[in-house]
Each structure stands twice: as C-alpha cells, then as structure tokens.
Amino acid sequence: MRILKSTMSWLDDRTGLITSMGSIMRHPVPPGSAWFYVFGSATLLAFLVQVATGIALAFMYVPSSGEAYQSLQFISNDTTIGRVVRGMHNWGASAMIALVFIHMVQVYLFAAYKYPREMNWLTGVVLLACTVVMGFTGQVVRWDQTAVWSIIVAAEQVGRVPLIGTSLAHFVIGGETIGGATLSRMFAYHVFIIPGLIFIFIGFHLYLVLRDGISEPPEIGKPVDPKTYRDTYEEMLKQKGVPFWPDAAWRDVVFGCSVIVAILLLAIIVGPPELGKPPDPSNLDALPVPDWYFVFYFALFALMPPELESYLMVGGPLVLGILLISLPFISNRGERSPLRRPWAFAVVVFAIMAISALWAIGISSPWSPHFDAKPLTAEVIGVTSGHIYEGGQLFNDKGCLYCHAISGHGGQRGPDLTDVGSRLSSNELTWRIMNGGLNMPAFGGILTSDELSKLVAFLHSRRKP
Amino acid sequence: MKENTKTGECNRREFLAKLSIALSGIAGALVAIPVIGSIIAPLFQKRQEVWRSVGAVESFEIGATVQVSFIDASPLLWAGITAKSAAWLRRVGEEEFIAFSVNCAHLGCPVRWIAGAKLFMCPCHGGVYYEDGSVASGPPPRGLYQYPVRANNGQVEILASPIPITTT
Numbered sequence: 001m002r003i004l005k006s007t008m009s010w011l012d013d014r015t016g017l018i019t020s021m022g023s024i025m026r027h028p029v030p031p032g033s034a035w036f037y038v039f040g041s042a043t044l045l046a047f048l049v050q051v052a053t054g055i056a057l058a059f060m061y062v063p064s065s066g067e068a069y070q071s072l073q074f075i076s077n078d079t080t081i082g083r084v085v086r087g088m089h090n091w092g093a094s095a096m097i098a099l100v101f102i103h104m105v106q107v108y109l110f111a112a113y114k115y116p117r118e119m120n121w122l123t124g125v126v127l128l129a130c131t132v133v134m135g136f137t138g139q140v141v142r143w144d145q146t147a148v149w150s151i152i153v154a155a156e157q158v159g160r161v162p163l164i165g166t167s168l169a170h171f172v173i174g175g176e177t178i179g180g181a182t183l184s185r186m187f188a189y190h191v192f193i194i195p196g197l198i199f200i201f202i203g204f205h206l207y208l209v210l211r212d213g214i215s216e217p218p219e220i221g222k223p224v225d226p227k228t229y230r231d232t233y234e235e236m237l238k239q240k241g242v243p244f245w246p247d248a249a250w251r252d253v254v255f256g257c258s259v260i261v262a263i264l265l266l267a268i269i270v271g272p273p274e275l276g277k278p279p280d281p282s283n284l285d286a287l288p289v290p291d292w293y294f295v296f297y298f299a300l301f302a303l304m305p306p307e308l309e310s311y312l313m314v315g316g317p318l319v320l321g322i323l324l325i326s327l328p329f330i331s332n333r334g335e336r337s338p339l340r341r342p343w344a345f346a347v348v349v350f351a352i353m354a355i356s357a358l359w360a361i362g363i364s365s366p367w368s369p370h371f372d373a374k375p376l377t378a379e380v381i382g383v384t385s386g387h388i389y390e391g392g393q394l395f396n397d398k399g400c401l402y403c404h405a406i407s408g409h410g411g412q413r414g415p416d417l418t419d420v421g422s423r424l425s426s427n428e429l430t431w432r433i434m435n436g437g438l439n440m441p442a443f444g445g446i447l448t449s450d451e452l453s454k455l456v457a458f459l460h461s462r463r464k465p
Numbered sequence: 466m467k468e469n470t471k472t473g474e475c476n477r478r479e480f481l482a483k484l485s486i487a488l489s490g491i492a493g494a495l496v497a498i499p500v501i502g503s504i505i506a507p508l509f510q511k512r513q514e515v516w517r518s519v520g521a522v523e524s525f526e527i528g529a530t531v532q533v534s535f536i537d538a539s540p541l542l543w544a545g546i547t548a549k550s551a552a553w554l555r556r557v558g559e560e561e562f563i564a565f566s567v568n569c570a571h572l573g574c575p576v577r578w579i580a581g582a583k584l585f586m587c588p589c590h591g592g593v594y595y596e597d598g599s600v601a602s603g604p605p606p607r608g609l610y611q612y613p614v615r616a617n618n619g620q621v622e623i624l625a626s627p628i629p630i631t632t633t
C-alpha cells in the first residue's frame with residue numbers, strides 16, 4: 001500500500017497527470033442535470049466499444065476484395081468468440097447511431113447549442129456525419145452481395161452531382177468497376193480516416209465541454225444573453241455547482257454500463273447479421289437492402305418524383321447539412337426551454353414522424369416487385385381447366401403476380417386484384433392491360449390477343465363474394 | 466541608431482517567422498502530395514475497355530435474352546469474384562446481338578429479365594423496362610444502358626467497360 005502510494009505521488013510529481021485528471025473529473029457542473037445528460041457520454045462509450053471490437057475484428061479480417069468474404073465466414077461460423085465480437089461491433093454500431101441521434105435531439109430541444117456553445121454543436125454535426133459514414137462503410141466492409149450493390153447505389157447517387165458526378169462515382173468505387181481496389185479503399189475509410197476524424201473531433205468536443213461547461217438545464221424566463229451569460233454561469237457554478245465526479249458522473253456510469261450490457265446481450269442472443277451471398281457482381285439474384293438506419297433513406301429514393309430526383313439526391317443532404325451548420329448562428333440567444341420554443345418541438349416531432357413513416361414503408365417496400373411470390377394455385381384460381389384457368393396461369397407467367405396480389409398472393413406495387421371483376425368491365429380491363437399507365441407497363445406488345453382474352457377472362461372472374 | 470537595430474531585429478524576427486511557416490508549409494505539401502495523389506489515383510486511370518468473349522455465337526438462341534458474365538477490363542490480381550460483371554445478352558439475328566447493362570439506370574441495382582413478361586425489373590425501387598430497354602415504369606430517368614457487342618470468329622464478344630453512371 002505504501003509502495004503504491006509513493007509510486008503514485010512520484011508519478012504525479014513528475015507528470016502532474018493525477019492532479020490534473022482529478023481536477024478535471026471534479027470540475028463543478030450545474031446541479032439538477034438529471035438523466036437527460038447521459039446520452040453524450042453513452043455515445044462516446046459506444047464509440048469506444050466500436051474501437052475495441054473493431055481492433056479485435058481486424059485481427060481476423062482480411063481486407064481483400066477476393067478474400068474478405070471467406071474471412072467473414074470464418075469469423076462468423078468457425079469461431080465462437082469471433083461471432084460475439086462481430087455481434088458486438090454490429091449492435092455497438094446500432095447503439096452509436098441511435099445514441100448520437102438522441103443526443104442531438106436532446107441538445108436541440110434544450111437549445112444547448114446557443115451562446116457560447118456554438119462550436120460544440122458544430123463539432124457535433126461533424127461527428128454525426130462521421131458516424132453516418134462509419135455506418136455505411138461498416139455495412140460495406142461486411143463484404144457480401146448487399147455490400148457490392150450498396151457501393152454501386154452510393155456511387156450512382158454521387159454520380160448525380162453536376163459536372164464531377166462521374167469522377168466522384170469512380171472515386172467511391174475505386175475505379176470504373178467493382179474490383180480489387182474497392183474494398184481496400186472502404187477499409188481505409190472505415191478503419192483509419194473516419195475513426196481518426198472522430199478521435200480528433202471528440203477531443204475538440206470534450207475540450208469545449210470542459211472549457212464552457214455543460215449547459216445548465218433550461219429554465220423558462222432565463223433567456224441566453226451573450227453579454228451576461230458567461231458571468232452568470234460562472235456565478236451559478238460558484239454558488240450551486242456540484243463536482244462532476246461523482247455527483248453527476250454516476251448517472252453516466254449507470255447508463256453507460258446498461259448500454260454495454262445491452263450490446264453484449266444482443267451480440268450473444270441475436271448475434272451479428274447473417275452474411276449474405278458472396279460479393280459476386282455477376283450474381284443478379286440480389287435484393288440489396290441497407291441496414292436499418294438507412295432504410296428510411298432508401299425508401300425516399302423510391303418515393304421521390306423522378307423529375308426532381310437528381311436535385312433531391314444532391315440537394316437534400318446539402319440543405320440538411322447547411323441547416324444543421326447554420327442553426328447555432330440563426331438562433332444563438334433567447335429562451336432555451338423547449339416549452340417556450342414550440343417550433344423546436346414541432347421540428348422534432350415532424351422529423352421523427354417522417355422518418356418513422358419512411359421506415360415503415362421502407363421495410364415493406366411495396367414498390368419492389370415480389371420475385372419470390374408463390375404462383376396462384378388452382379384453388380385460388382377456382383377452376384382447373386379452361387379459359388379462366390389458363391388466364392390464371394398467364395397471370396403467374398407474365399409477371400402480373402410480382403406487382404399485383406390476388407387473394408393474398410403476390411406483390412403490392414399495383415392495386416390488389418382480388419375482386420377487380422367487380423370494379424372493371426372486360427373492356428376496361430383490356431384497355432388497362434394494353435396501355436398500362438400510372439406505373440404499369442403497357443402489355444400491348446407483350447401479350448398475344450389470345451393470351452390477352454384469357455387473362456381478361458380470368459381477371460373478370462375475380463369478384464366480390 | 467538604437468531604433469534602427471530594433472527595426473532590424475524586428476525584420477529579422479519577422480523573416481524567421483515567415484521562413485518557418487513557409488518551410489512547414491512546403492514540408493507538409495511534400496508529404497501531402499504523394500498521399501493525396503494515391504488516394505485520388507482512381508480518378509486518373511485511363512478508361513479501360515477490352516473485348517471479352519462470352520460464348521460461341523451458336524450457343525445463343527435467336528430472340529432469347531440470357532445472362533452472361535465476363536471478367537472486367539483490367540482486374541487486379543486479388544479481385545477474386547469481384548472481377549466479374551454481367552450483362553443481359555439477346556441474339557437478334559444471325560450475327561446480331563444486343564447487350565444490356567444489368568445496372569438499373571436509376572441507382573444501379575441489378576435488373577432481372579422476366580422472360581414471361583418480356584420486361585426487365587429492378588428489385589430496389591420498382592423500376593421496369595421494356596424488352597428494348599426503354600423505361601416502362603418506376604423511377605429510372607432513362608432506359609437501360611447497352612454494352613457494345615459483336616460477333617467475332619464465331620464468338621460473341623462484349624466490350625467490358627465501366628459501370629454506367631447516370632449523371633444529371
């Protein structure tokens with residue numbers, strides 16, 4: 001014990017680290033910060049979990065376009081611990097994305113971005129962007145079929161940037177086609193460049209938190225006035241401040257521990273996402289769907305009006321970025337309480353509703369043809385031979401089924417045709433099939449007149465009971 | 466005289482400061498140029514195109530549309546299966562072929578040929594194309610791209626070229 005003590009005091013004398021760490025940990029913070037303030041530290045913790053599990057994965061993963069898939073199979077199937085680590089890395093990513101978003105919403109609702117913490121918000125915006133890029137590149141270094149198509153989709157998006165689009169797309173792909181360079185580059189972004197930026201900006205972010213102090217919980221009737229804010233804040237800390245450690249920090253520790261336990265449990269019980277098929281760009285039997293945090297964005301692409309699409313694809317993220325960056329400059333003073341800023345509340349509610357709606361629709365993806373729809377059986381068709389039966393078979397064979405459902409079989413892109421016979425006459429049916437319209441291809445040049453009449457006979461027999 | 470010395474010192478100090486800043490800048494640039502150069506190298510690659518055989522002419526039925534795969538124009542040795550690309554090939558005459566890109570003109574997802582319906586369908590956002598590659602429905606802003614294709618010495622050859630990128 002004595003030896004430990006004297007070693008510590010020697011170390012502190014020669015480095016000063018213990019004293020300065022102590023004073024940092026015990027710096028005064030405003031009282032009453034409650035549980036609202038735990039999300040920032042939890043995001044940091046999730047990031048540290050990512051760093052640790054990421055390093056562990058790097059011990060087993062081969063960042064080569066030709067071999068990464070096999071190494072992932074090895075990690076996921078042939079080692080117990082590898083599977084858990086991959087699971088933690090996956091659920092840690094989900095946690096980090098969710099927490100960084102909650103942290104941002106909390107800061108926004110409490111208007112903690114106002115004077116003098118504008119730079120804290122801006123560094124936070126950079127960290128948010130980095131987290132999103134980590135999410136994307138992380139999904140991509142899980143080098144399976146979906147990864148390959150995700151890169152192409154990303155390249156096509158940046159391809160819409162005027163003038164330099166094609167160059168940007170080739171920059172993303174690492175050449176003109178998917179190949180040996182693609183994964184190496186994604187790996188370098190995911191493992192060196194973006195984490196490096198995150199480290200730098202977290203350092204900056206934390207330095208600012210220490211320099212300006214965490215914002216006190218907002219109170220109605222106490223607006224921020226840049227002229228007096230710092231003095232009032234200092235005064236308040238002197239009078240009512242409590243040491244960060246342990247008065248406030250214990251909540252961070254409790255919440256942080258729960259986050260880690262949750263990540264570990266999910267990793268063990270649910271495990272990492274299944275590896276898809278091998279990353280073979282010539283295997284077209286693919287249905288690329290992004291990880292959950294990008295599903296809402298994916299849905300947006302299906303719903304954007306095609307004429308505006310290029311503008312939205314490029315302009316959307318740009319406008320969002322500009323809005324986030326300009327927020328603390330547009331309003332850096334005045335009331336902070338969310339009760340006095342109803343529009344801030346409205347913005348959050350609207351954003352959450354819009355994202356949830358896009359999510360819900362993105363998960364069911366009604367716009368995608370159901371290639372694996374089960375063909376209509378004779379039972380559904382109702383007869384086993386004749387015109388109507390053959391029409392039912394044509395419904396299966398001509399792709400109608402991929403987009404239209406009948407009695408619960410088939411896709412959702414077009415209207416449900418279970419009782420179309422009660423809605424449309426034979427002539428109307430014929431006309432629609434021939435000419436298409438409203439997102440339906442014209443089948444005039446595809447069907448023979450014999451096929452057409454059988455199909456119409458079949459559809460006309462679909463009536464309300 | 467004293468004044469002069471002072472200005473002289475000041476000038477000397479200013480000069481040294483400027484010199485140090487300039488040298489640091491140069492040193493930084495000396496490191497940055499090769500580093501950044503290697504990162505953006507893909508932008509300066511020459512366009513790669515090579516004719517790749519995808520099978521004998523007779524092995525394709527006239528009128529049928531089938532998937533063929535071929536190796537990219539200049540694959541890296543460690544590319545493995547990622548060096549492969551695919552196309553939808555249709556024989557339209559004795560020696561005449563059409564080769565459609567498999568990349569949807571919307572955002573590049575792999576379109577499938579639905580033989581019964583004579584349509585190409587995209588799994589991502591519901592883009593559909595007619596037999597000739599023109600848009601039938603959904604978000605694609607233009608028809609399917611085509612690869613140059615030829616019959617050469619009894620072999621069908623496709624010009625392996627870059628992934629088509631739809632631009633504004």
Ligand code: FES
Pocket residue numbers: 569570571572573574587588589590591592603604605
């Ligand atoms: S990529 Fe084909 S419809 Fe969007």
